[in-house]
Amino acid sequence: MAKTFPYAYIRKKTCKTEKAVIPIQSKVVQYGLGFFSGIRGYWNGDNKNIYLFRMEDHFNRMQESAKIMHMRFPLSYPKFKKIVIDLIKKNKAKGDIYIRPTVYAASTELTPRLNNPDDDLAIYMISLKDYFKSNTGVKVCISSWRRVEDDAISMKAKVTGAYANSALAKTEALLNGYDEPIFLNRDGSVCEASGANIFGIKDGQVYTPPLSANNLNGITRRSIIELFEKELNMKVREENFDRSTLYTFDELFFTGTAAKVAWIASVDQRKIGKGTMGKYTKKVKRIFDEITEMKHDKYSQWLTPVY
Numbered sequence: 283m284a285k286t287f288p289y290a291y292i293r294k295k296t297c298k299t300e301k302a303v304i305p306i307q308s309k310v311v312q313y314g315l316g317f318f319s320g321i322r323g324y325w326n327g328d329n330k331n332i333y334l335f336r337m338e339d340h341f342n343r344m345q346e347s348a349k350i351m352h353m354r355f356p357l358s359y360p361k362f363k364k365i366v367i368d369l370i371k372k373n374k375a376k377g378d379i380y381i382r383p384t385v386y387a388a389s390t391e392l393t394p395r396l397n398n399p400d401d402d403l404a405i406y407m408i409s410l411k412d413y414f415k416s417n418t419g420v421k422v423c424i425s426s427w428r429r430v431e432d433d434a435i436s437m438k439a440k441v442t443g444a445y446a447n448s449a450l451a452k453t454e455a456l457l458n459g460y461d462e463p464i465f466l467n468r469d470g471s472v473c474e475a476s477g478a479n480i481f482g483i484k485d486g487q488v489y490t491p492p493l494s495a496n497n498l499n500g501i502t503r504r505s506i507i508e509l510f511e512k513e514l515n516m517k518v519r520e521e522n523f524d525r526s527t528l529y530t531f532d533e534l535f536f537t538g539t540a541a542k543v544a545w546i547a548s549v550d551q552r553k554i555g556k557g558t559m560g561k562y563t564k565k566v567k568r569i570f571d572e573i574t575e576m577k578h579d580k581y582s583q584w585l586t587p588v589y
């Protein structure tokens with residue numbers, strides 16, 4: 283079970299997590315006006331330290347969200363980093379953690395509009411091990427819900443309210459006995475999961491839907507593309523593919539901050555490959571895990587120490 287840490291950050295101050303509350307009238311509660319990121323901190327027992335994965339990339343994606351959403355996030359990266367690190371220290375965290383910075387519309391004005399003067403940054407943190415079961419593989423279905431299109435709400439912006447779309451699909455999947463849904467977009471192409479990007483391998487070729495498929499510009503996705511290219515000498519094809527192609531992949535896996543690299547065992551009751559973790563998935567997962575365990579100097583710039 284994930285444990286919530288006792289301290290959070292809101293209204294420019296650290297406070298007890300249970301006191302980090304938002305008024306019922308605020309636009310984030312009423313209209314879902316906000317955006318967020320999820321950052322992992324990996325505990326390293328040898329160094330007795332926590333390493334935050336690609337912090338600055340999360341910060342930059344949040345700045346892009348602010349721009350798309352007409353919201354205020356006026357912090358510099360050093361200031362943001364200090365706030366996050368101070369909070370982790372205040373919580374005396376010693377283990378794997380997951381940090382949720384959210385910029386929310388605090389305005390209590392009735393009108394559902396953006397560009398408010400009082401947007402605020404709130405952060406809470408939990409302990410987090412695996413999000414998906416790693417031994418049996420993820421059982422996936424194609425959702426009957428389509429992904430929100432970029433010309434309705436941009437999934438690039440990680441908008442709080444847009445996760446109602448993810449929640450509908452995830453709930454449907456769970457009620458039908460699956461672990462996770464995969465969205466198609468309006469034109470029938472594979473998009474992503476409720477909270478993770480997707481990769482497929484067929485005949486030794488790696489594929490992932492392009493960013494124009496209405497998915498999130500995942501930081502793990504980018505990392506995996508880079509690792510395939512630099513470490514495994516395999517070019518990743520960012521291409522649209524459809525539902526039936528998905529069934530025929532030799533290997534499929536999700537990527538995400540929470541998901542890490544999570545292999546997919548079946549889609550709509552069709553076994554993927556041999557129904558075990560595929561060899562390329564295994565290779566790239568091992569490299570990714572080694573990086574987060576500080577065993578690859580080459581990628582140490584992806585990790586920010588806390589202590």
Ligand SMILES: Cc1ncc(COP(=O)(O)O)c(C=O)c1O
Binds near residue numbers: 448475476497538539
């Ligand atoms: C909808 C969605 N897609 C993809 C991802 C993976 O993105 P990242 O690797 O940046 O965590 C997430 C998780 O943050 C997500 O919520």
